[in-house]
Amino acid sequence: xxxxxxxxxxxxxxxxxxxxxxxxxxxxxxxxxxxxxxxxxxxxxxxxxxxxxxxxxxxxxxxxxxxxxxxxxxxxxxxxxxxxxxxxxxxxxxxxxxxxxxxxxxxxxxxx
Amino acid sequence: xxxxxxxxxxxxxxxxxxxxxxxxxxxxxxxxxxxxxxxxxxxxxxxxxxxxxxxxxxxxxxxxxxxxxxxxxxxxxxxxxxxxxxxxxxxxxxxxxxxxxxxxxxxxxxxxxx
Numbered sequence: 001x002x003x004x005x006x007x008x009x010x011x012x013x014x015x016x017x018x019x020x021x022x023x024x025x026x027x028x029x030x031x032x033x034x035x036x037x038x039x040x041x042x043x044x045x046x047x048x049x050x051x052x053x054x055x056x057x058x059x060x061x062x063x064x065x066x067x068x069x070x071x072x073x074x075x076x077x078x079x080x081x082x083x084x085x086x087x088x089x090x091x092x093x094x095x096x097x098x099x100x101x102x103x104x105x106x107x108x109x110x111x112x
Numbered sequence: 113x114x115x116x117x118x119x120x121x122x123x124x125x126x127x128x129x130x131x132x133x134x135x136x137x138x139x140x141x142x143x144x145x146x147x148x149x150x151x152x153x154x155x156x157x158x159x160x161x162x163x164x165x166x167x168x169x170x171x172x173x174x175x176x177x178x179x180x181x182x183x184x185x186x187x188x189x190x191x192x193x194x195x196x197x198x199x200x201x202x203x204x205x206x207x208x209x210x211x212x213x214x215x216x217x218x219x220x221x222x223x224x225x226x
Contacts, residue, residue: 009152032212043116043202043217044155051212090154094211098143098162099170104154 002027004093006103013081014111021076021106023091032094033074035065038105039087047089050074061085086110114138116218118203124224125193133188133221135203143206144186145170145215146178148199155202161186162209193225 003026013019032051036044048059055067065076091103119134142163147155157170161180177189201221206213
């Protein structure tokens with residue numbers, strides 16, 4: 001069965017520091033992987049997605065993610081965090097189905 | 113383009129009351145979804161639709177009904193609200209199957225059931 005694990009419920013970083021949010025998935029076939037961001041009181045917005053090809057994908061707002069099949073991971077990274085990046089981040093896995101399975105989210109707090 | 117819109121933004125119900133949440137999209141998307149978001153639970157799929165006139169159950173369908181009479185609209189109904197249905201509800205749409213396509217989300221409806 002499909003599943004997504006985001007092991008970090010809450011992460012706090014200083015502005016300007018680097019960031020890595022972890023995502024592990026379980027999927028029997030080739031996964032389609034997504035990262036979404038949710039600002040307070042808002043809906044979700046796509047940051048980036050991986051379908052195939054280059055395992056390092058670039059997204060909006062300076063984010064990138066790396067697909068590692070051997071580790072069943074799709075971690076999200078940003079080299080320098082801005083205060084406006086404070087939000088909740090969701091990893092999701094899909095594939096040859098009509099549905100996405102979302103992780104439980106990681107809340108990012110940024111200190112000045 | 114307005115994208116995905118949801119009506120209402122916020123609602124308070126008493127236990128046993130009924131209500132309908134409306135989702136509308138202007139992107140000519142085939143697929144539409146209703147999720148609920150609860151603290152620590154992420155997003156859980158309630159029902160979805162793969163096209164006009166179709167509906168299917170998601171992960172947590174009990175206590176909800178849906179209808180997709182028009183391609184651009186997807187309605188979520190609560191026939192007899194319960195406190196356990198207090199949540200934030202998000203609608204989403206995608207051009208093709210949600211497992212492979214980007215989903216576009218509405219701003220959410222916050223529902224409180226007393």
